[in-house]
Amino acid sequence: MRRTASPLSLILLGTGVFLLVLAPLLVWYVQPRAKVTPIDVDTVTVFTGTGSYFDTRRIATVSGRPLTITRQVRGDVADSVRSGRAVWDVSTSVDAAHTLPAAATHDSLQWTLERWVTDRRTNEPVHCCEETPAFDGEAYLKFPFDVEKRSYRWWDGTLGSTVNLRFAGTKKVQGYEGYRFTGRVEPAKTGTRLVPGRLVGQPGRPQVLAEEWYSNHGIELVVDRRTGRIMNAAIGPRKVLRAPGSAKDAVVLLDSRRMEFTPATQRAQVALASADNRKLRLLGETVPLGAVVLGTLLTAAGTVLLLRGGRRAPGERGRHDFDAAPAM
Template sequence: MPESGNPATPATASATASPRSLVLLGLGVFLLVLAPLLAWYVAPRAKVTPVDVDVTTVFTGTGSYFDTDALRTVRRQKITITRHVLGDVAASERSGRAVWDVSTTVDTPKTLALRDPRKAFQWTTERWVTDRRTNAPVHCCEEAPARFDGDAYLKFPFDLEKRSYRWWDNTLGAAVPLRYAGTKTVQGYTGYRFTGTVPAARTGSRQVPGRLVGRPRQGQIQAEEWYANSGIELVADRRTGRIIDAAISPLKTLRAPGGRRDAVTLLRGEHLRFTPATQRAQVRLAQADSEKLALVSGVLPVGSAAAGGVLALIGVVLVVLGRRPGGRS
């Protein structure tokens, strides 16, 4: 009589996939799904202008300025421009924009020692509001000046191209075209270089004694204020748009009403440039932000896709082998 309850032979036994193969397959699929998520969702959200900024940049160089005590222009003096940018985090979070308050002082050796912006040779304040992704100006949130425009001011847009950009010149009150002029290395870090100039333009008027502008027979006179810039040079990080070096050569003068020649030099800066300390600080910030963006937009998605593909393939192979009769469990 045939025996009952015989165990199944190896050829008929049902094989199952090993836990290790399933783990590898699951991990591979997860990494494959993660790769486009990083590239299409995380990276665009990481590429936004920060709102919690607190940065001070300093320009120095030699130049001339009008000494109101001596009533004359003094030359070959040290000129210092200090710009402090502070992000308004609360306003930024409410509006979804980047809201930055900017304080800029121009100092002579006499006023710099006072360390008080109210006593600086010149002090201006601005409220700069931009779209966090495009860097385009946004007219909201009590921005000042209210009519600013352009592509760049405190920074350039992300992912710079080798083309011209419009830079907002707050003294001129208008955007100035800056041309791409190759690359430049600053403190060991290479960025895109942009250059331009500002032809002489009238920017306002100021009441002064007539004798200052060649009208001695007149008492007080509304002299014309003129501004020019013979050399603007900005070097920006290609990926983040952060400015790592800057140089300007501003000229502010007075003319008699309707006059064609400058009568008084109020301020002349001869190639005022970021100090080495400012360059190093800007390079550190640009390099850190650029590496983060490169990580989430390139290295991690590519690495995740490659690793996911390999692990998924290994997992599939092990699952197939494990399900074959006689395969390893």
């Protein structure tokens, strides 16, 4: 007799096949497209440490004082959507105790406003959308997705160039492990500044175009491997003035052996990295694996039911039934 497939077997088989097709689709298509730099960001990171700075009230360098670096990153959503890039406006201020809160940027020891534009998938710099200044490198406020155990070219805005950061193992930040990268900046001339001659050892000259020199005692970044988010950062900036053509530091404008993310900033960065990781792991591992397992089981169950067949369709007669019928 002819058997008909039961609706249940077809549902199980169809659902199983769908899940088996969905699994690689999530891994190879959906997850890679989820690995994009966000555009609707509004974050504040704070570095603290101690060091020296030039106090304009005393016209002298003071030492052993608390220093704070505050950086706010805001995404320009309209320009990002229009350009298809990640457009971030970055405000950075360096403050002593008497110039805080950092919101009063006109009182800060140093304040800069920059616009950074990057490719949302590769993290490569993109020169558009009124970017300022033009920059280069592979890593900036974040590293690319899927960070590798190798050296990266990190953009140092004060230097105006890239710094080679070497992979230096792993390190935990607030209990969360990341890749550690380190480097340093040797003294380099970064510009000039018109100052009274006496500041740079030339009292006989009322104004001197002094040279600004910058170096960094040490850079240490701890980065989340999957997302490239920087969970902790420590830097050792040093800025000085030199008389024109001199190799000797005349005035220390800023100097700190180590300024590091505050514990609150570390916790916030770790929380963001953890949340982003969960989303990517869900799309790239958890859901695809579950889809494969469940899809295999459902496909197998549907196939078994289909092969075993269902009940005879109502009113249907088999071939032998017709053979046994009396002739008219």
